[in-house]
Amino acid sequence: MVREPVTLTGANANPMPEIFDSPTEWQAQYESGWLAHYEANGAIDWSLYPRPRNQEAVGGPGIPLxxxxxxxxxxxxxxxxxxxxxxxxxxxxxxxxxxxxxxxxxxxxxxxxxxxxxxxxxxxxxxxxxxxxxxxxxxxxxxxxxxxxxxxxxxxxxxxxxxxxxxxxxxxxxxxxxxxxxxxxxxxx
Amino acid sequence: MGLLSRALELAGIASVVTSWLGSVTRLTKPPRATFTRLQRGATLGQPGDAAQQLRVLRATLALLEQDAPLAPITLAEE
Known part of the structure; x- marks a missing residue:
């Protein structure tokens, strides 16, 4: 299994910050829960998976279709x-x-x-x-x-x-x- | 898809998503969305039912003409 982790530090911590509110916190929860369980057991437990959430919807103008x-x-x-x-x-x-x-x-x-x-x-x-x-x-x-x-x-x-x-x-x-x-x-x- | 929809909108591209799993898509707060009660693997409608697929498409595409963010629209499609 090839794993290619993304390092979330410094200026590249969140290259498009408005897409996802809390990537660092999310990743910590993912790694200590879902991913740790997978790596220890070779099985997926979706009850451990943190669903991505945002507080606010983004906006933009409508277009003439x-x-x-x-x-x-x-x-x-x-x-x-x-x-x-x-x-x-x-x-x-x-x-x-x-x-x-x-x-x-x-x-x-x-x-x-x-x-x-x-x-x-x-x-x-x-x-x-x-x-x-x-x-x-x-x-x-x-x-x-x-x-x-x-x-x-x-x-x-x-x-x-x-x-x-x-x-x-x-x-x-x-x-x-x-x-x-x-x-x-x-x-x- | 909700996160990608946000990324496109933030890049100046009006975007809309349709989902059979509104309870999860809604959490990501996409700019525009329609939600149905269709099934995983058949997001736009039942196989062979072109009329239903086109209804979902038309209703979803229509949201692109409106400024975002919009509250998600629930379609009576299953």
């Missing part, structure tokens, strides 16, 4: 098996990387590396999690301005929240800026 480019973001573990490595779905400590996939990819070419949700529904109808064709139809009818050329996928089993803040979030934000989107739709699995 019909004139805006939209980024779709999924945590379903979607990837392109012909061109990309799958996520580390079997790693009990999670995978904090992202994949970007062309938005016009045929759904049959996309696979899912994520072992923490049942795949029956998505195997039957991928649009229960990846609404790529629905979003195209909403664009075509004028509800959306346009879709970003690619969408962002990650594997949503990510127990180490400060790593989400330090690794996953900046990658998603950087891609969103590169794609020059005004809006984002996030669909967890």
């Amino acid at each position: 019909a004139e805006s480019r939209l980024l779709f973001v999924t945590s379903a573990g979607a990837y392109l098996p012909a061109a990309q490595e799958p996520f580390a779905a079997e790693n009990d400590l999670g995978d904090y990387g992202i994949r970007t996939i062309p938005s016009d990819t045929p759904l049959a070419e996309i696979a899912f590396a994520h072992t923490h949700y049942p795949h029956d529904a998505v195997n039957t109808d991928p649009q229960v999690l990846l609404p790529l064709r629905h979003l195209e139809s909403l664009r075509d009818e004028g509800l959306l301005g346009e879709l970003a050329p690619a969408f962002v996928s990650f594997m949503g089993y990510q127990p180490d929240v400060p790593r989400v803040v330090a690794e996953t979030a900046p990658r998603v934000v950087a891609f969103a800026k590169e794609a020059a989107v005004r809006a984002a739709l996030l669909v967890p699995a």
Whole structure:
């Protein structure tokens, strides 16, 4: 098992402080509870897991959807098996990387590396999690301005929240800026 | 997803999340959210039910036109 701890000290203690209120306190609780139990027993006890919380919601202006480019973001573990490595779905400590996939990819070419949700529904109808064709139809009818050329996928089993803040979030934000989107739709699995 | 939604909003990108697990998503205080009673692994609707999936999408996307933060909206979808 490879563990890549994030050191939460100094100027990099919380690179995006408004995302998560108390990363240092959270990490101490995580390491002494959930993680210590896992490392001692090789088993997960979710009763020990501290759910991430914030006190205040963040704000921002609304956008004219019909004139805006939209980024779709999924945590379903979607990837392109012909061109990309799958996520580390079997790693009990999670995978904090992202994949970007062309938005016009045929759904049959996309696979899912994520072992923490049942795949029956998505195997039957991928649009229960990846609404790529629905979003195209909403664009075509004028509800959306346009879709970003690619969408962002990650594997949503990510127990180490400060790593989400330090690794996953900046990658998603950087891609969103590169794609020059005004809006984002996030669909967890 | 709630934390990523916050990160995007703070970067100047209006964001919205839809969740079948509002009790947990709500704790992260995302800027905009819809909550349903759908199931894990089928966040947007039942497989094969395109009408339901589109209802969830339309209701969720509509929130992007409103200034955040918004109180989460509960949709009657299950």
